[in-house]
Amino acid sequence: MEKEEVKKIIYELVEASTGKKKLKQSDILKKVSADHGIEKDEVKAALRDLVDAGTLIFTYFGGSFIEIPPK
Amino acid sequence: MSLPDRQTDIGPPHYSKFLPPVIAKNYGKWLYHEVLSAGTMVHVSESGEKVYTVRAATPRLLSTDRIREFCAIAEKHCGGHLRFTSRNNVEFMVDAESKVAPLVKELNDKKYMVGGIGPRISNVVHTQGWVHCHSAATDASGLVKAIMDDVHEYFTDKELPNKVRIAVACCVNMCGAVHCSDIALVGVHKTPPRIDDNNVKNFCEVPSTISSCPTSAISPDPAKKSVKIKLEKCMYCGNCYSVCPAMPIADAKNDGIAIVVGGKVSNLRSDPTFSKLVVPWIPNNPPRWPEVTDAVQKILKAYVAGAKKHERVGEWIDRIGWEGFFRETGFEFKYQHIDDFTFARETFRMAATFKWS
Amino acid sequence: MSKKHDTPLLDELEKGPFPSFVTEMKMAAKHSDMSNDLLGHTELCYKERVTHWKHGGIVGVRGYGGGVIGRYSDIPDKFPGVAHFHTVRVNCPSGFYYTSAALKEMCDLWDQYGSGMTNVHGSTGDLVFLGTKTEHLEPFFAEISSRGWDLGGSGSALRTPSCCLGKSRCEWANIDTMAITNDITQHYQDEMHRPAFPYKFKFKIAGCPVDCIASIARADMSIIGTWKGPIRINQDEVQNYAKKMNIQAEIIDMCPTGCMAFDGKSMKIDNANCNRCMHCIAKMTKALRPGTEQGATLLLGSKAPIVTGALMSWVIVPFIKMEPPYEEFYDLIDKIWEWWDEHGKNRERIGELIERLSFPRFLKDVGLDPHPAMVKEPRRDPFFFWDESDIEK
Ligand code: HEM
Ligand code: HEM
Ligand code: HEM
Ligand code: HEM
Ligand code: SF4
Ligand code: SF4
Ligand code: SF4
Ligand code: SF4
Numbered sequence: 001m002e003k004e005e006v007k008k009i010i011y012e013l014v015e016a017s018t019g020k021k022k023l024k025q026s027d028i029l030k031k032v033s034a035d036h037g038i039e040k041d042e043v044k045a046a047l048r049d050l051v052d053a054g055t056l057i058f059t060y061f062g063g064s065f066i067e068i069p070p071k
Numbered sequence: 072m073s074l075p076d077r078q079t080d081i082g083p084p085h086y087s088k089f090l091p092p093v094i095a096k097n098y099g100k101w102l103y104h105e106v107l108s109a110g111t112m113v114h115v116s117e118s119g120e121k122v123y124t125v126r127a128a129t130p131r132l133l134s135t136d137r138i139r140e141f142c143a144i145a146e147k148h149c150g151g152h153l154r155f156t157s158r159n160n161v162e163f164m165v166d167a168e169s170k171v172a173p174l175v176k177e178l179n180d181k182k183y184m185v186g187g188i189g190p191r192i193s194n195v196v197h198t199q200g201w202v203h204c205h206s207a208a209t210d211a212s213g214l215v216k217a218i219m220d221d222v223h224e225y226f227t228d229k230e231l232p233n234k235v236r237i238a239v240a241c242c243v244n245m246c247g248a249v250h251c252s253d254i255a256l257v258g259v260h261k262t263p264p265r266i267d268d269n270n271v272k273n274f275c276e277v278p279s280t281i282s283s284c285p286t287s288a289i290s291p292d293p294a295k296k297s298v299k300i301k302l303e304k305c306m307y308c309g310n311c312y313s314v315c316p317a318m319p320i321a322d323a324k325n326d327g328i329a330i331v332v333g334g335k336v337s338n339l340r341s342d343p344t345f346s347k348l349v350v351p352w353i354p355n356n357p358p359r360w361p362e363v364t365d366a367v368q369k370i371l372k373a374y375v376a377g378a379k380k381h382e383r384v385g386e387w388i389d390r391i392g393w394e395g396f397f398r399e400t401g402f403e404f405k406y407q408h409i410d411d412f413t414f415a416r417e418t419f420r421m422a423a424t425f426k427w428s
Numbered sequence: 429m430s431k432k433h434d435t436p437l438l439d440e441l442e443k444g445p446f447p448s449f450v451t452e453m454k455m456a457a458k459h460s461d462m463s464n465d466l467l468g469h470t471e472l473c474y475k476e477r478v479t480h481w482k483h484g485g486i487v488g489v490r491g492y493g494g495g496v497i498g499r500y501s502d503i504p505d506k507f508p509g510v511a512h513f514h515t516v517r518v519n520c521p522s523g524f525y526y527t528s529a530a531l532k533e534m535c536d537l538w539d540q541y542g543s544g545m546t547n548v549h550g551s552t553g554d555l556v557f558l559g560t561k562t563e564h565l566e567p568f569f570a571e572i573s574s575r576g577w578d579l580g581g582s583g584s585a586l587r588t589p590s591c592c593l594g595k596s597r598c599e600w601a602n603i604d605t606m607a608i609t610n611d612i613t614q615h616y617q618d619e620m621h622r623p624a625f626p627y628k629f630k631f632k633i634a635g636c637p638v639d640c641i642a643s644i645a646r647a648d649m650s651i652i653g654t655w656k657g658p659i660r661i662n663q664d665e666v667q668n669y670a671k672k673m674n675i676q677a678e679i680i681d682m683c684p685t686g687c688m689a690f691d692g693k694s695m696k697i698d699n700a701n702c703n704r705c706m707h708c709i710a711k712m713t714k715a716l717r718p719g720t721e722q723g724a725t726l727l728l729g730s731k732a733p734i735v736t737g738a739l740m741s742w743v744i745v746p747f748i749k750m751e752p753p754y755e756e757f758y759d760l761i762d763k764i765w766e767w768w769d770e771h772g773k774n775r776e777r778i779g780e781l782i783e784r785l786s787f788p789r790f791l792k793d794v795g796l797d798p799h800p801a802m803v804k805e806p807r808r809d810p811f812f813f814w815d816e817s818d819i820e821k
Contacts (some may be wrong), residue, residue, distance in 0.1 A: 022279065024584065025493075025624040026769050048622070051491055058493025061485030062283045062314040063774045064583035064623030070486065074567055075574035079491060080617035083519035084576045086596075086606050089526050094596050101599035103713040114597055122597065132449040132558075134456040134463075135535035135544045142528030151528040155548055157592070157641050164597075184445055196551065201473035202449070202466070203499065203513070203558055205481035210473070212449040213441055220444030227445075250738060251645040282774070313483050316502075321478035336645045338637035340684050340707045343644045343740055357474045358440040381682060381711070 001038055006046035009036065014056060014066055022065040025058075091152035093122045093166040109227055110185035111171060123171045124164050127183040128194050128219070128226065131159040132202065132212055140181075148174040158194045158236075160187055186227035192235045193226070195219060196249070200241035200258075206309040207241040208258030208326040209355050214239050214363065218256075221364040222371065232378035232387070235371070236335070243308055251334040253384040254370055255346050256363060260307035261325040263288075268297040270317030283314040327352045328363055332370060333385035333396075344385050347393070349400070351407035366402075373399040391426075398428035431457075433468030437475060456544035462559050463543045465509025469501060487514055487562050489569045493623040495579025496565060512561040513543070517554035517580035518572065519613065522606035523593045524549065533575065541568040551646075552630065553590030554580040578617075584775075585623035586616050591633035592640040594653075600709065601635030602653030602722040603750045609633050611754060625765070626772030626781075636718065637706045643727075643741070648778050649761075650727040650741040651750065655719035658699045659708070665715035666695045679708050723749045725801075726757075728764070729779025739779045744791075746801040763794040 009032055017023055028047060029040045047066070050056045057069045087095065097116035104114040107123075114122050129137075141161055145153040148170060154162050163174055178185050187193040195218065198204070200211035218237065225231060238252040242260070249255045271280070272295070280298055281289045288304035289311060291297075298318075300311075309320045330353070334346030349370070353362045370384070377399055378387035388396045397404050410418045438450045453470070456463035473480055484498020497515040504511035518534075534555070538544060543559030550556040560568065569579070580588035589612050592598070594605030612631055613620070619629075632643030635653040643650035669675060670692070680688045687701040688708060695715075697708075709716045726748060727741035748757060764778065767790065772781045782790045791798060 022276075024626075024774060025622065026626070029624075048491075051493075051622070054490055057486070058488060058583070058623060059485050060493070060497075060583040060623070061483070062279050062310075063627070064493055064585065074570040077489075077566075077570040078573040079578075080621060081573065081576065081578050082614045082617055083521045083578060083610070084530070086522040086525055086610060089521055089530065090596060091525075094525075099595040099601075099604070101595075101597065102717075103599055105713070114599070124597070128447055129548065130447045130449040130452060131547055131549075132452050133546050133548050134452040135539050135546065136455045136458075137452055138531055138535050138546065138548070142532050145528045152525065153528065153531075154523065154525040154593070156524070157553075157590075159548070182445075184447065198551065199547075201479050201481075202470055203481065203515070205479060205483045205499075207479040207481075210470075213474070216441050216444070216446055216448055216450075219446035223445045251642065251740070316482050323477040326477065336639050336642040338639060338644075338705050339710060340682060340705050343639070345738060345740070355477045357477065358437045381678060381707075 003046050006043060007050055010047055010050060014068060018068060024065055028066060091164050093120055106189045109188060109191060112188050122164050122166060123168060124162050125174050126160045126162050126187050127178050127185045129159055129161050130212060144177060158196055160194050184227055190230050190233050191225050192222055192237060195237045195239055197239040198241050206244060208260050209241050209328050211239045211241045213358055214256060214360055217359045217364055218367055231375060233381050233383045235384060250345050251336045251343060252346055254367060255331045257329045259327060259329045260320050262322045263300055263302055263305040263307060264312055264318035264320040266297060267317045268295045271297040271315060274317055275315035280311055280315040283310045285310060327354045330366055333388045335383050335385055341386055348408055349402055351405060369400050394426050394428040432464045433471060435467055435471040438471050460544045462509040463545055465507040469507045469510050489565055492579060492621045494582040494585050494621060497582055513559040516557040517582060519578050519580040519588050520549055520553050520555050522591055522609040523596055537571050552587050554588050581620040583623040584625045584627050586619040587628050587630045589613050589631040590641060592635050594635040598635055600718060602655050602718055603635055603724050605633045605635045608750055626768060627775045627777050637704055645730055645740055647730060651724050654704055654725045656721040657719040659697050659719055660717040661695055662715050663694050669712050669715055679711055682707055723747050729782060731777040731779040743802045744796060746799055767793050
């Protein structure tokens with residue numbers, strides 16, 4: 001799968017769970033890799049792009065999570 | 072003003088850049104060492120070369136100007152090299168005996184406390200407290216200062232039966248190895264968090280607040296769109312406040328200090344052991360906490376009087392029994408001393424043999 | 429800066445022989461408004477006997493999930509200088525050795541971008557820079573990283589590994605603690621900077637069972653140097669010690685395993701029964717040295733008492749050679765982390781997970797054989813389980 005496509009899937013997953021359940025990095029790797037049959041390393045590389053770009057960020061209230069940055 | 076390019080994932084600088092030449096040359100070749108005084112020791116290498124170490128206390132909370140002063144001392148005496156110990160002391164190393172006295176003199180002249188080596192009290196491992204942490208039930212730096220002022224002779228001069236490691240944690244999160252110290256002071260809350268329902272609604276995520284509680288004491292309060300706490304389950308750990316700022320736990324009248332003793336981390340002679348409760352609560356009495364320093368002195372006095380040479384506090388207590396410890400120190404034994412937590416049963420005396428206290 | 433706040437309570441803590449943290453804050457306050465307000469803020473905490481800090485969970489540097497801890501005052505209007513007072517954890521060099529040139533450079537940067545206050549060191553071992561504003565985080569990071577420094581760990585990640593000074597100045601080191609610590613730190617940069625674990629994970633590395641870094645009490649994995657075979661004895665030096673100490677009372681009688689003997693002339697050790705407690709070696713440094721077949725014992729699992737009670741680390745690998753490239757070690761760590769990732773809940777430490785799922789199951793799943801060194805005693809109850817493969821069909 002194209003990296004851009006994986007990034008889109010990850011972003012949508014985080015967006016959909018915002019306000020419901022905070023996702024950890026490992027939740028995202030497990031879910032995207034299981035749902036779409038891609039290697040966890042590939043998901044990880046795409047996620048890293050998103051975080052490096054600031055599209056998603058790590059937060060650390062009661063554990064470390066991946067979230068959409070506050071406006 | 073333009074910034075240099077940032078780099079990521081490079082890790083710390085390699086330690087070899089920082090080693091004094093005599094250390095680098097004799098790395099892995101040390102034969103033995105001797106403690107020369109409370110604040111100096113010598114390590115001797117296979118090559119015959121020696122390194123003399125001089126140790127001084129720091130308060131750990133250091134200003135940049137203080138670090139610059141350490142640097143100036145290191146430049147003058149040690150070729151610009153220095154190190155810090157795991158107990159917040161600073162160490163200056165020189166490669167000849169003749170260089171020790173001028174270094175010690177300069178440290179003494181500048182009012183540094185040189186010492187902490189050998190069977191003595193070294194510096195105190197401690198946490199952040201009111202200086203920098205939101206869960207603190209007491210201050211750490213102030214307690215350390217009050218205690219070390221009180222026992223400073225055991226740092227700079229007088230010997231004890233063995234080392235006495237003191238630690239301070241300002242809440243039960245205990246950022247450090249407080250629970251395995253000869254004498255440890257722990258900030259404790261006695262009352263549960265107070266819930267500000269309005270603010271919980273506005274500022275807190277209810278599910279993560281609930282899951283922050285280690286004892287599952289928190290449940291939703293749907294009517295108020297807030298949470299409630301089952302009081303008998305709360306152990307006043309403050310975790311919920313870390314996650315939800317609308318549940319403050321600090322309580323000036325009821326926050327205080329507990330003292331636990333007899334722990335150690337080294338494997339010397341006996342296994343590493345946890346410290347055990349001897350005083351459940353002493354009120355906060357800043358800036359000098361006299362009731363706490365008195366209690367520490369009481370423990371030290373009984374230890375010095377009763378322990379054999381080389382016995383750590385815990386080994387001495389093992390020999391005389393905890394009932395003997397309460398007899399020797401005169402601390403009151405209360406309900407709080409009897410464990411009702413996970414490992415409680417293992418601590419009950421399942422035998423008819425004990426000493427009268 | 430001129431003095432902004434009266435601090436009668438804190439002033440009391442400038443008296444006495446032990447170095448005062450209040451003096452440090454006043455030194456920093458001379459050129460930092462933030463530290464000036466920190467003094468006033470701390471004085472108020474002393475007066476009211478409560479803390480005035482709030483937790484923050486978002487600020488950091490771009491791309492990283494750790495190394496910065498957000499901190500805010502709950503009374504920012506009174507003390508604008510500490511409205512934001514974030515902590516930056518900078519990864520220490522192994523062994524805590526520095527040159528003055530390196531430290532002074534960091535101090536200059538911190539005066540420019542922060543409060544001028546530090547912790548040397550934090551209890552995990554980082555160089556902790558206390559107190560800066562959100563907008564200074566990126567510039568400070570660019571400045572230090574371009575000079576060869578990086579951030580340490582925080583959050584649900586690998587925390588900054590730290591060690592005793594080992595072979596650099598201690599004759600008892602059985603492993604090269606500083607080299608191992610540096611290697612682990614470099615090997616796992618991603619695990620340190622981008623939190624991917626259920627909770628924190630700490631390595632602490634000690635050169636011998638004296639454990640000067642307190643690894644057994646505060647590391648998820650403690651790597652403790654040890655040896656096999658006989659303790660090296662220099663009988664001439666034993667004779668010298670006999671002149672200045674009571675060897676029978678201070679050494680032989682205090683050996684916890686009763687495996688030593690001294691007949692006034694030579695010292696004998698029944699090495700098969702020695703448990704390597706280090707007592708005799710520590711007290712007769714010139715006469716006794718650890719054996720020559722050296723490696724490490726790996727222990728796992730120390731954690732807090734909250735919920736189920738405190739744990740210290742316990743033995744999972746009695747002996748392992750710790751020599752570069754540490755392949756066997758890294759293979760094991762990867763397996764342990766995979767197992768933890770698969771089964772662990774949010775904020776569940778590895779030690780708690782093993783307690784929940786059982787130690788035998790952990791050993792089977794990561795491929796470690798049971799060994800009597802792993803327990804103090806075998807179980808007392810007859811309520812144990814068997815695998816399918818153990819059952820006769
Ligand atoms: C006389 C020989 C000894 C020397 C030269 C020595 C040296 C040191 C040094 C340099 C440190 C600081 C380590 C660091 O910051 O990296 C230290 C810490 C420590 N030492 Fe020793 N040590 C000696 C004996 C002992 C003995 C006999 C014990 C135990 C009874 C002991 C227990 C400890 C402990 C537990 C620490 C860790 C500090 C802590 O508790 O946090 N040491 N020692
Ligand atoms: C649930 C909450 C917390 C737990 C369980 C916890 C636990 C710990 C432990 C066990 C350590 C010491 C580790 C070691 O000795 O290696 C530590 C270090 C530390 N903690 Fe906490 N802590 C908590 C909250 C906090 C908070 C709220 C603060 C800040 C204000 C804080 C600040 C620190 C600092 C500054 C260090 C030293 C860091 C370093 O050396 O890099 N902790 N924490
Ligand atoms: C009132 C009782 C205590 C409470 C509430 C408490 C709480 C904590 C907390 C929250 C942490 C950090 C936990 C984490 O990082 O997940 C911690 C660390 C630790 N505590 Fe305590 N503690 C208590 C007493 C003790 C005692 C009595 C012991 C030992 C007997 C102990 C041993 C430890 C150990 C080994 C650590 C691990 C340090 C680390 O994770 O780096 N604690 N404690
Ligand atoms: C399936 C497991 C077990 C069975 C079926 C079993 C059965 C028995 C039986 C039939 C007796 C004799 C009772 C009598 O004379 O009135 C007995 C005695 C006893 N059992 Fe067990 N037992 C079991 C496990 C254990 C375990 C695990 C322990 C201890 C950890 C234990 C400790 C004892 C003791 C102390 C006695 C009394 C011995 C005496 O009279 O001195 N048993 N058991
Ligand atoms: S021990 Fe508690 S109050 Fe002290 S720094 Fe750690 S979390 Fe904060
Ligand atoms: S203080 Fe601790 S035990 Fe009490 S409700 Fe909050 S999280 Fe739970
Ligand atoms: S742990 Fe052992 S090897 Fe390391 S400094 Fe301490 S005594 Fe030396
Ligand atoms: S190391 Fe400990 S057990 Fe071994 S001989 Fe020495 S004192 Fe005895």
